[in-house]
Amino acid sequence: MSLPDLVLSIADNKQMLGLRYAEWATRAPSLEADIAAAAMGLDDLGHSRVLYGCLEPLGADPRGPERESDAGSLRNLAYFDQPWSEWSQFVAANAILDTAFTVMIEACVGGSVEVLQHRLRKMLMEERYHFLHGRSWLRSGIDKEPLERAWREAIEFFGPPDGETETLRRDGKLSMGPAQQRRRLEEQLEARAPRVDIDWKAWDPIRRRTARGAIDEHTFGMLRGLEEKKYAPTAAKG
Amino acid sequence: MTPGYKRVSGDAVEYEVFARKSRVEALHLVGSVVAPDDDLAMAYARATYDEERWCEMAIVRKEHVIELWQPGEA
Numbered sequence: 615m616s617l618p619d620l621v622l623s624i625a626d627n628k629q630m631l632g633l634r635y636a637e638w639a640t641r642a643p644s645l646e647a648d649i650a651a652a653a654m655g656l657d658d659l660g661h662s663r664v665l666y667g668c669l670e671p672l673g674a675d676p677r678g679p680e681r682e683s684d685a686g687s688l689r690n691l692a693y694f695d696q697p698w699s700e701w702s703q704f705v706a707a708n709a710i711l712d713t714a715f716t717v718m719i720e721a722c723v724g725g726s727v728e729v730l731q732h733r734l735r736k737m738l739m740e741e742r743y744h745f746l747h748g749r750s751w752l753r754s755g756i757d758k759e760p761l762e763r764a765w766r767e768a769i770e771f772f773g774p775p776d777g778e779t780e781t782l783r784r785d786g787k788l789s790m791g792p793a794q795q796r797r798r799l800e801e802q803l804e805a806r807a808p809r810v811d812i813d814w815k816a817w818d819p820i821r822r823r824t825a826r827g828a829i830d831e832h833t834f835g836m837l838r839g840l841e842e843k844k845y846a847p848t849a850a851k852g
Numbered sequence: 853m854t855p856g857y858k859r860v861s862g863d864a865v866e867y868e869v870f871a872r873k874s875r876v877e878a879l880h881l882v883g884s885v886v887a888p889d890d891d892l893a894m895a896y897a898r899a900t901y902d903e904e905r906w907c908e909m910a911i912v913r914k915e916h917v918i919e920l921w922q923p924g925e926a
Contacts, residue, residue, distance in 0.1 A: 750892040
């Protein structure tokens with residue numbers, strides 16, 4: 615797992631987070647929350663574009679042709695595999711996973727790689743409002759199940775204690791390794807992570823997850839532009 | 853709109869949103885949001901009124917605004 619692999623993982627996760635947020639733009643509990651879901655979705659889709667744009671300057675773009683045909687080649691966490699059916703799932707993702715991605719971006723900005731230092735800094739300012747939104751809704755109380763799942767997947771995203779993410783920290787490319795990132799997330803959320811036992815042997819270092827599976831067919835089709843074709847005039851269909 | 857209409861319900865309160873585009877311009881009212889706390893109100897204000905390139909944005913609880921007079925009273 616190289617630094618470009620890690621950046622691609624953040625980009626894919628931000629893209630999926632943005633899409634899942636956007637799905638709630640007319641289903642949230644209030645008009646303001648609808649608008650916030652849409653705005654945060656746009657932010658995260660924009661962030662994913664910036665992150666994809668960093669791959670070439672980093673010297674290696676790990677995206678291969680399999681991404682066009684195999685949903686399992688995308689590097690999103692399992693939390694984003696299916697659309698969320700409950701507002702609690704939205705809140706847990708907003709408070710915990712979105713903040714976990716921000717912590718990883720902080721580690722990139724604080725590291726020694728110039729392109730990441732410069733291009734990712736603005737994201738941290740925009741993410742402040744995602745954090746305020748998520749933390750406030752989290753304080754109002756949500757179901758335990760999505761909360762524990764989000765914590766587990768955040769810890770999986772940070773990676774094993776002595777894995778390659780920690781090596782990137784030792785090399786100075788990241789300012790925080792998995793242990794520091796977890797502490798930072800706990801400080802931010804003013805909460806301790808629940809006790810989770812992760813089988814790191816089953817952990818996929820490319821997709822940063824232990825669960826198998828992939829995003830749903832409809833979302834994958836949308837990402838590839840296939841859904842748009844369904845609505846195109848007959849003559850334009852190829 | 854019905855006189856006296858309030859969008860607020862439950863624990864939520866109304867916040868006025870102020871912004872300006874440049875330092876030489878005064879802050880002016882751009883709208884309002886309803887939220888149960890200041891953090892969420894900040895997130896909502898930024899999401900709702902972010903279509904302009906504001907150099908400053910601030911919110912204030914509507915109940916903290918002291919009115920001197922209202923339309924028709926001056």
